[in-house]
Amino acid sequence: MQKKTITKLLNLPNFEVREVLEHHEKSLHLYVDLIDPVRPVCSGCGGVHQAPVHSIGWIRVEDLPLFGKRVFLYLPKRKIRCPKDGKIRVEDFAVLRDRFTNRFAEQVYRLTSITTNTEAAWFLSLDDETVYRIDRGILEELAKKMLSPVPVLTQMSVDEVAWKKWHKYVTNVVDIDRRKVIWNHNGRGKGTLDTFFSDLGEEKASQIGAVACDGARGYLSSIKQHAKNALIVLDHFHVKSYLNDAVDTVRKEELHQARKDKDSALADLLHCRKKFILMQGTPSKRQRNVLEQLAELNDRVYRAMLLKEQFLEIYRAGAHKTARANLREWIGAAMASNIPAFVELGQKFFRKRHLILNFFRTRITAAISEGINNKIKRLKRMAYGYRDVAYFLLKIHQHCGLLNPRFST
Numbered sequence: 001m002q003k004k005t006i007t008k009l010l011n012l013p014n015f016e017v018r019e020v021l022e023h024h025e026k027s028l029h030l031y032v033d034l035i036d037p038v039r040p041v042c043s044g045c046g047g048v049h050q051a052p053v054h055s056i057g058w059i060r061v062e063d064l065p066l067f068g069k070r071v072f073l074y075l076p077k078r079k080i081r082c083p084k085d086g087k088i089r090v091e092d093f094a095v096l097r098d099r100f101t102n103r104f105a106e107q108v109y110r111l112t113s114i115t116t117n118t119e120a121a122w123f124l125s126l127d128d129e130t131v132y133r134i135d136r137g138i139l140e141e142l143a144k145k146m147l148s149p150v151p152v153l154t155q156m157s158v159d160e161v162a163w164k165k166w167h168k169y170v171t172n173v174v175d176i177d178r179r180k181v182i183w184n185h186n187g188r189g190k191g192t193l194d195t196f197f198s199d200l201g202e203e204k205a206s207q208i209g210a211v212a213c214d215g216a217r218g219y220l221s222s223i224k225q226h227a228k229n230a231l232i233v234l235d236h237f238h239v240k241s242y243l244n245d246a247v248d249t250v251r252k253e254e255l256h257q258a259r260k261d262k263d264s265a266l267a268d269l270l271h272c273r274k275k276f277i278l279m280q281g282t283p284s285k286r287q288r289n290v291l292e293q294l295a296e297l298n299d300r301v302y303r304a305m306l307l308k309e310q311f312l313e314i315y316r317a318g319a320h321k322t323a324r325a326n327l328r329e330w331i332g333a334a335m336a337s338n339i340p341a342f343v344e345l346g347q348k349f350f351r352k353r354h355l356i357l358n359f360f361r362t363r364i365t366a367a368i369s370e371g372i373n374n375k376i377k378r379l380k381r382m383a384y385g386y387r388d389v390a391y392f393l394l395k396i397h398q399h400c401g402l403l404n405p406r407f408s409t
């Protein structure tokens with residue numbers, strides 16, 4: 001009676017509980033066996049062979065916890081000689097994945113989709129290696145099923161992310177309507193994006209109406225070649241990061257100078273990059289205070305920040321025509337600023353002015369690129385221990401793309 005109840009609770013097709021082996025405060029150990037021992041499935045080739053059972057081994061698998069106790073199942077596994085390669089193979093159970101039940105492995109995957117492998121391992125009292133194996137195994141299977149063919153898309157953005165020192169990059173393509181990474185690949189530049197378009201196919205590529213990117217030459221030439229109907233946009237997100245970088249260059253130069261001059265008041269003011277990136281929109285009282293001090297102490301950094309502010313104003317203005325006039329004016333001011341980083345940026349924006357102004361035609365939102373970029377940065381910080389780029393690419397799909405169980409449709 002008791003075994004029947006536990007068998008029902010266990011709910012693994014064709015398995016029954018034969019015995020409660022042990023029962024401790026924190027764990028429950030059950031001996032389970034097949035109710036109807038149909039011929040075993042060969043783990044070598046996936047087939048069912050008529051060969052006699054060679055021997056029987058035992059395995060222990062972990063299942064989902066019950067009443068706060070970890071549950072371990074002990075079950076016999078038959079071995080057979082596979083006629084295809086002549087090797088002795090252990091039988092395969094559809095309900096198991098390695099040393100776990102499928103439902104346990106799914107639980108692991110749900111956790112690794114929202115947090116780090118290390119934290120998931122801690123939560124489940126497993127070791128990192130086990131979590132990595134389950135996570136990677138499921139990711140690889142899902143990727144085969146869900147990542148190809150590449151879905152139809154009408155607006156996309158493409159961006160590169162550094163994943164390791166020494167300039168190792170991966171390229172991510174985002175479907176703006178789905179707000180998800182739909183494709184990624186090792187490398188960057190034209191060759192890498194060409195691979196995307198070749199995976200996508202000519203027909204689907206011609207349906208793309210707009211592409212946002214950072215304006216780098218490699219991506220541009222690939223987009224022009226393959227997405228012939230797309231409007232190319234240097235999006236707000238990248239423009240903002242170019243402006244931040246220019247301000248930061250000026251800040252570093254002035255910090256260096258201030259330290260050389262032993263001007264500690266100024267050096268203190270200039271030492272933090274974050275502070276200067278955050279100072280946009282409506283600055284807080286404290287930030288305004290910093291700005292006022294800066295205006296008094298250092299003309300160049302202050303002017304650099306004003307230039308950045310003025311540029312961001314262009315996005316607030318709205319209409320394409322106004323934006324064009326404002327952009328022209330800004331480029332003039334930057335080139336006349338006498339600040340090398342901004343002179344250079346003025347030239348860059350002049351060359352890419354059409355791409356910048358295309359934003360006012362399609363209004364591709366920068367929030368998506370920015371959001372995904374931040375998520376990937378967090379992924380890297382969370383340090384999953386990416387042993388190789390293939391795993392990193394899969395983790396991006398899991399956290400920002402089609403392999404996320406929270407957003408699966």
Ligand SMILES: [Zn+2]
Nearest residue numbers: 042044045082
């Ligand atoms: Zn076989």
